[in-house]
Amino acid sequence: MxxxxxxxxAAYLAEVRTALDDLTPAERDDLLEDLPGHLVEILADAxxxxxxxxGTPQTYAAELRASAGLRPRGAPPVRPHPLSSAAGxxxxxxxxxxxxxxxAALDLPFGPQVAAFLPELWPGWWVLRGYLAVAVPAxxxxxxxxxxxxxxxLFGSDLLGAVAVVAAVVWSVRLGRRSSALPVRRRQVVxxxxxxxxxxxxxxxxxxxxxxxxxxxxxxxxADTSYLQGPNGGISNIYAFDSLGRPLRDVQLFxxxxxxxxxxxxxxxxxxYAEPVRTLDENGVEVGNVFPRTLKAETYGSEGPYVEEVxxxxxxxxxxxxxxxxxxxxxxxxxxxxxxxxxxxxxxxxPAASAAPTPTSSPAASLAPSASPTP
Amino acid sequence: xxxxxxxxxxxxxxxxxxxxxxxxxGYDVVRRLREAGLxxxxxxxVYGTLRRLFQAGALTSYVVPSEEGPHRKYxxxxxxxxxxxxxxxxxWTTFADTMTALLHFEGERA
Numbered sequence: 001m002x003x004x005x006x007x008x009x010a011a012y013l014a015e016v017r018t019a020l021d022d023l024t025p026a027e028r029d030d031l032l033e034d035l036p037g038h039l040v041e042i043l044a045d046a047x048x049x050x051x052x053x054x055g056t057p058q059t060y061a062a063e064l065r066a067s068a069g070l071r072p073r074g075a076p077p078v079r080p081h082p083l084s085s086a087a088g089x090x091x092x093x094x095x096x097x098x099x100x101x102x103x104a105a106l107d108l109p110f111g112p113q114v115a116a117f118l119p120e121l122w123p124g125w126w127v128l129r130g131y132l133a134v135a136v137p138a139x140x141x142x143x144x145x146x147x148x149x150x151x152x153x154l155f156g157s158d159l160l161g162a163v164a165v166v167a168a169v170v171w172s173v174r175l176g177r178r179s180s181a182l183p184v185r186r187r188q189v190v191x192x193x194x195x196x197x198x199x200x201x202x203x204x205x206x207x208x209x210x211x212x213x214x215x216x217x218x219x220x221x222x223a224d225t226s227y228l229q230g231p232n233g234g235i236s237n238i239y240a241f242d243s244l245g246r247p248l249r250d251v252q253l254f255x256x257x258x259x260x261x262x263x264x265x266x267x268x269x270x271x272x273y274a275e276p277v278r279t280l281d282e283n284g285v286e287v288g289n290v291f292p293r294t295l296k297a298e299t300y301g302s303e304g305p306y307v308e309e310v311x312x313x314x315x316x317x318x319x320x321x322x323x324x325x326x327x328x329x330x331x332x333x334x335x336x337x338x339x340x341x342x343x344x345x346x347x348x349x350x351p352a353a354s355a356a357p358t359p360t361s362s363p364a365a366s367l368a369p370s371a372s373p374t375p
Numbered sequence: 376x377x378x379x380x381x382x383x384x385x386x387x388x389x390x391x392x393x394x395x396x397x398x399x400x401g402y403d404v405v406r407r408l409r410e411a412g413l414x415x416x417x418x419x420x421v422y423g424t425l426r427r428l429f430q431a432g433a434l435t436s437y438v439v440p441s442e443e444g445p446h447r448k449y450x451x452x453x454x455x456x457x458x459x460x461x462x463x464x465x466x467w468t469t470f471a472d473t474m475t476a477l478l479h480f481e482g483e484r485a
Contacts, residue, residue, distance in 0.1 A: 030426060031423070031426060033426075033448070034400075034401045034422055034425075034426075034448055035422070037400070037401070037402075037446070037447060037448070038401050038402055038418065038422065041402040042402070042418075054418055054419070055417070055419075059419075060418070060419045061419075063417055063419035063420055063423065064419040064420075064422060064423045065423065066420075066423065067386070067419065067420040067421075067422070067423025067424045067427065068422075068423035068424075068426045068427045069423075069427045069430075187432070187455075
């Protein structure tokens with residue numbers, strides 16, 4: 001290269017650089033990176049001034065930036081959103097870290113063989129990714145849910161859920177096949193999405209596991225029942241009424257085998273734990289099958305916890321056909337000292353509660369103990 | 376015939392094809408394009424296209440040191456670039472076939 005050609009090259013380069021001075025330094029240096037070498041090559045070929053062979057520096061600069069996809073001179077620069085440029089920087093860092101990781105992994109024993117095998121697994125990952133894209137929201141209960149595993153539901157519908165899973169798998173596979181042809185930034189977005197999905201799966205698995213554990217405990221406790229059960233669940237109390245619909249108190253109940261019915265659910269209707277007030281017989285021995293029981297449950301009020309009696313439900317007993325008053329209707333007729341003879345209000349929903357408790361004009365009416373039913 | 380307009384549309388594909396055949400540095404790619412018959416292709420356009428394809432992640436680049444002059448930066452295709460070349464070739468072939476059929480239909484013998 002002669003000094004003249006070097007000067008010519010330098011001059012041309014300087015003028016092209018000037019024509020690009022509205023770009024950022026990064027953009028400009030990137031564009032001009034190959035130009036010095038290019039000018040040298042051309043001048044080595046010999047064949048006239050650069051301006052003839054390449055066009056004027058200004059024309060060259062315009063053509064160069066246009067084909068490089070940059071804005072023409074005079075157009076305002078596109079200011080990148082700070083969030084997107086921060087995201088881009090982060091993505092670059094993650095990519096660099098990923099590359100280092102991959103290089104390190106290749107150095108491990110069997111690294112290259114494993115690396116050669118991994119591409120075979122990509123389609124499987126794509127299918128799994130599609131399924132996970134639906135399963136992760138299902139685990140968190142967002143729109144999707146779990147049906148009979150492995151099927152998922154969408155808004156409660158099995159059919160919609162199946163359609164959603166198929167659509168997600170198809171989308172994931174197509175994305176996977178296209179990934180290698182995407183520009184760098186898009187690929188980084190996909191890779192970030194994959195990573196995020198895997199993290200969410202781990203999160204969902206942890207959260208599900210604790211839920212299942214809880215349910216298992218509860219169901220175990222629920223299975224450990226030896227209390228009286230009815231068709232609607234456990235029974236915690238029994239309210240008895242006579243043939244006229246009048247409430248009976250201090251009734252002792254026995255089952256078909258003559259056993260006292262005393263294993264009842266220790267729970268108020270609202271689910272609070274409740275305990276019955278003890279009833280004693282004439283010898284001071286506790287009697288467990290006296291009904292209705294008085295249940296006391298702990299309640300939390302504005303001043304703290306206190307114990308309150310569980311209120312009886314609204315009951316509507318009926319007057320039976322051929323009704324005759326029961327031989328021992330009133331609580332005061334009971335000879336045994338009972339601590340349940342409390343002045344607590346009887347079921348107010350009972351229409352018969354207002355009926356006069358005095359038995360009259362009934363042929364079988366008799367307060368004689370001999371008329372009472374034999375146990 | 377002035378092919379500049381048509382060339383603008385397919386320069387990417389032409390550059391990918393040349394680099395795909397053999398890695399090349401900027402001026403080398405320009406020369407090979409001209410030798411292939413695309414005489415109107417401009418140096419700046421080729422260089423700009425190479426930069427753009429590189430930014431898009433379709434090309435790899437490496438520098439080969441040289442004693443005589445400045446080091447040469449070579450460009451080659453990576454997986455993305457090969458995939459892109461394949462896609463664009465398919466697109467071009469389809470387009471060319473369509474045009475050919477259209478011209479036949481208009482009565483001109485090929």
